[in-house]
Amino acid sequence: MIPEPIHRPAPPRTKGRTRFVVTALGTMALLAAVALLSRGFGKDSGQPKTRQAPELARLARFAPSGTDETDRQGKTADDKASRFDDTTCWDDIENFNEKVTLENFREWAAPLWASKDPLVIEYLKQRLGELIGDDEGRAGQVLGWARSASPAEFKLLMGGLRSSKALPKMAAQLTSLGLDKSLDLGRRAGFLDELQHLPRLEPEALDKLTHLAEDASSGEAGWVTTRAIGRVMKADLTRTGTFEPYLDKLLTIGANSKDEQVRYLALEMELHAEAPLDAKALDRLEKILTTDGSDHVRQVVAHDLSLSEDKPRALDIYAKAFQQETDLCARWAFFRFAARVAGKDALPIMANMAQGDPRFQGIYQEFDRLYASGIVDFGRLWLSLPSDNPFGCLDHHDDP
């Protein structure tokens, strides 16, 4: 398991509490803009110190101060409620639900999805999935509609297919539609995006998809295809232990695509699957690490290498790459992932790095001190560092 803050931005560790899930749907205007809720609760939150208070009084201790009707800013519940969008209730939707069939679905559903009511659109996707069931013929019929549907209806139809049990049977048709050059690229991307939910990809399809993903002119279609290959790899690895054909293709895309974001994604998918790396894969990653022009890509490759079981080889690659590297954030990646791959055995290599670049002297002392204190694994060491972002690199990837 990869500790979250190693490679990407992480929530603050001690200043407050970060809620990872907002229970509301992302459809409300306000909540859609606030994917993460940061709460400034102190360490005593949820820990009452006295037990004499009546129950409601005890519960109320956690409420903001203010009157029953207002909070500290003087805002009433009505004031706050006004920030949220109204919901819509639909007359006769019960009748719709009972009598809708696959045959009349498009006609009957049209006024609902045209309304842009996000809750009813989500319902329509799920209901369409129920109407398709696990019937390949019905799923094929919906795919046929999707070839020429308007963009908004296309999304509805694909959502319905995705929620149906027939989706795993549609790999060949989805691949064929995704590669059909007579269709516009946006629609092809929509078909290809569904491949990510499949349990496996056949070798022939994998070849064709890789060819498409490598081609920078594929745009979004190439990006979603790369993600699909990575996600199917993870599913197939978990289910059957198979990962080699997918990893081979991802490394090919990571080396060859002219689109930096596609290369980055291809190499990042390895991390999500945590697929084992053999000597050949290490060779390919080393080549990318030393030749790719993007420091973002070089950093994600450094992360990939930390999954290697060949620790001496990985350390050797990090040591050489550090010397050649000019980007500070990439050097920080090589430095910390050396520790992740070999623990305190990496300290001599890290000491050399710090000797070559004095900016790393301070952080080297921290690693040395923590290992000397008895910490034995990278996860606990990372959480014990005074800062997980000593060089200001963690937000680097999201810079415009």
Added chain:
Amino acid sequence: MTRPLLRMNPRPRLPALALAACLLAPALAAAQPSTADGAPALKARTCSVEGLMDSIRRGLHSNSEAYKTYLRTLLRESAVKLPLAELQAAFEREQDPALVEHLAAALVARTERGLEPAAMQAVAKRALDDPNPGLRAATVRALRRTGALEHTGDLYQRLVRDASPEVRMEAATNLVEDNLHVYGGHDGPAADSAVAAAATSSDPKVTAHILGQLMTGEISTGSAHKIEQLLHNDSVEVRAAASAALGGVPAAEAPSARASLVSLYYDESDPTVRKSILQSIARLGYASAVPELQRLRSVDPSLGSEIDSWIQILNKNPQDWGLILREKQKQQAR
């Protein structure tokens, strides 16, 4: 793995589709079917508590899970716009467990979105006080995967002592799921609340359920000591779960946890608990645990292969617990 899919410079997907949807909307709105051919007369209107409850009551009998989910979601999403008094009154007079759960979830949603704390407090009160255990359990479920830990004081320490085993287990499930899904397993106070509830409960299944699934990487020293005390519990389930929970404690608590586990290993007779102890010794010590594991080999010869398996993995000097577990699972599958 909880790490979300991340990519650099995220860009909007399928923008052309969204744009065209806007252009087509007026034409589609005009395509509303008539009722002459049996099509429903769909018409948008403002939601009300009464109307929603009528729909949900009838919808409970639908064969469509999609429809039931829609109605439940619609009530929860509408909650911020509905009159609190009406919503609360409907909640307090309702006696059907399914509807109680929906109404409670709607009230909780109001507090979650920054409206009045009283809405969630009303739910917490009924979770504690309703004479019907089925209704208490339904109300507790409505608090799941929310920020209830931040608004309800010692509610969970009280719920895990409820007279009903169903209520106690629902509360335990909330603690586990809130920690994992709301706080990502990385929030010390939330984990401490779960440990406090686990230690308070006298139901071994509840204590084991919480500790067996809790991520303890950021718990306090006090919580670590509470778990250490549970190593001496009469229940095998509790001892096994407490042993597992101690494996993940922060670096500062690791030496004490490791010593307690080794000590227990000598006194323990149950093989399940002993296996759990071995795993946590491995997790606390990684490669440095190998000498300790070798010493323990003579205590119980029947676990010799288990210890050898850990030693074989740890001798490779792994640094990541997830990779270690995967290797262990591979060995077990052979």
